Amino acid sequence: EAHFTALEMTDRIGDVSNNRGIVLVHLGRVAEALEAFESAARIWADAGLTLLQAQTLSNIGEAHLVLGNYTRSLNAFEQARRLFDPLDAVAHKRILLRKTADAYLALNLYPEALAAYREVNALLKDAGMADHHARASWGMGATLVAQSQFDEAAAALAEAAALFGAAGNTPMLCSVMLEQAALHDARGNRAVALHTAQQALALVDGEAWPVQHLYA
Numbered sequence: 682e683a684h685f686t687a688l689e690m691t692d693r694i695g696d697v698s699n700n701r702g703i704v705l706v707h708l709g710r711v712a713e714a715l716e717a718f719e720s721a722a723r724i725w726a727d728a729g730l731t732l733l734q735a736q737t738l739s740n741i742g743e744a745h746l747v748l749g750n751y752t753r754s755l756n757a758f759e760q761a762r763r764l765f766d767p768l769d770a771v772a773h774k775r776i777l778l779r780k781t782a783d784a785y786l787a788l789n790l791y792p793e794a795l796a797a798y799r800e801v802n803a804l805l806k807d808a809g810m811a812d813h814h815a816r817a818s819w820g821m822g823a824t825l826v827a828q829s830q831f832d833e834a835a836a837a838l839a840e841a842a843a844l845f846g847a848a849g850n851t852p853m854l855c856s857v858m859l860e861q862a863a864l865h866d867a868r869g870n871r872a873v874a875l876h877t878a879q880q881a882l883a884l885v886d887g888e889a890w891p892v893q894h895l896y897a
Contacts, residue, residue: 735764815844
């Protein structure tokens, strides 16, 4: 960032701010991440770089969702959607729909969440977007658990776990395993639920993944 600032390469500074925000989210420092994302969004808006602005607005919505600012989250997603609409940005539109489904789930709007997850999951799978496909399967599984559709939930969560495991994505695999623990608990399998949660905790033991460690 210091080098780009000295060279007055504003667009590269926007990249750094956006990427810093992503790292801060993973570290659980979401308020700081939001500041970084908002800085990047201002840079993109001033430069007229609509696609990058929309991507960062999508990240802003996700950060607000983590912080429990649901109205701000949905507003940011809607702003991003409006910017994406006239653009040939199919992949980004699918990612935004997946994030919007996450917001519906957080708000306990289960029918809306499930409909969005079902729509986007098929699209992501066909496109080979494994990470977002896994995230959508995880969200769909969590939604189905909340609706007591346990068999379908188990299948969706197993698919998510397999995809995250194959990618070596430890924090996301831990999160899915905790959802599987919740499923076992909902089915009355307390011992299995506890064992699954302990396995998830073992994956993230230490300081590398503080958010997942706390949840486990």
